Amino acid sequence: MIKTPRGLLFPRDTDVVKPRIASALRQGMYEAKEGNAVLRVIQPGDVVMELGGGIGFISTLVAKKSPAAEVHVFEANSALAAYIGRVHEVNEVENVTVHHALLGKRKGTAEFHVRGNFLASSVNADNADGVTRTETVEVVNANQQTKAIKPTVLVCDIEGNEAELLPEMDLSSLRAAVIELHPQWIGPEGVNAVFGALMGAGLAYYPKLSTQKVVTFRRAWPLK
Template sequence: MDPAAPRSPFLRSRGLLIPKHPQITTGRLRAALRSDSYERKECDAVARVVQEGDVVLELGGGIGYMSTLLSVTRRVARVTSYEANPALIPYIRSVHAANGVTNVDLHNALLSPEPGPPVAFHVRRNLLASSMDRDSDPDSITRTVQVPRQPLAEALAQVCPTVLVCDIEGAEADLLPAGDWSGLRVAVIELHPQWIGQAGVQAVFDAMHRAGLSYYPKASEAKVVTFRKGW
């Protein structure tokens, strides 16, 4: 490489352009992006089961990687993405813009089983460590904001998803059993048994089975579990 050549403002990962960011694309995350190992299990799962034209509900938008991948490589009709961390919203939009993605409806909100008041969310110097838990490293908090809640039933009625992609750090055990998922064709869920325990894992499986979806081992690996209708 010519040392005089300007450095690219992007990382490349699975054919996507990921904007460099001094507080986000660092350390292990940068290495995982460059090696195409970032969210590998989820990426492998959606590659197996998501089809062109699907309508996706994404719970946990993260850095915008999955919604971009779904739009660019799976050519889904639409993604509606919910991300609680307000500090990530501008970055997610920059990832979408870098890849020409225009079919993602992004919400800075929490889905909840019932209506309720906004929830305090604590933004930290390490943006990826921000959370609703104030007590974990309170000295690193730079600001606290109120994140609105939206009832799950309302979101499902508006989106009418055929695919669910869910990574919400343990909230799956309470949220997913509260929804009517019978309209889904596929669900890809990252479980967090270290927080939700066996009862929480069982609650997620039961919720999917009530919706008429069966566990699909060919697109499941470790904590990433896939459910599919009619296979």
């Protein structure tokens, strides 16, 4: 078992948790910027929607170390979705629901390209080399899901798909969002699309909790 400085536990599975990830977990460096921003924006009773669950770090951190009421995780990679379930089990997490699905404009299916580096897997075949297999994944309607879940905080790390998905979503229920951008894939137009979607929903860029590619948005904040 791998234990982080915050006391989170991660089962040893070399197919998912590569040595570099395991080392970052032990040192408290894994997704540190994103995790710190998320914990600082969450308030009691928040409903968190996470797009791209990875190894379950953010959802477990939120469940164990924040006053969020519930968390909904959407993860397309079947192996990661299963591993996230194991992480939640060993950490005795009870307020997180894992959805093995993609969000999209309409219901259906999509091809999801799994890479040797699991965390670089995405629906975009050209984003990176090393595709090991392609899965057919269920696509659920994004607006129907947000209407049902009514998230107040959005966490998004979906390997370049943020530029296509976020402008199509109803983000009106959000109070805050933490997005990991992938400018190397989405370019300046994609970055502008992400900012435009969140600003159009009434949120503003919050530099205090933004670092490089991890950008935070809030509906309001103290000026001091």
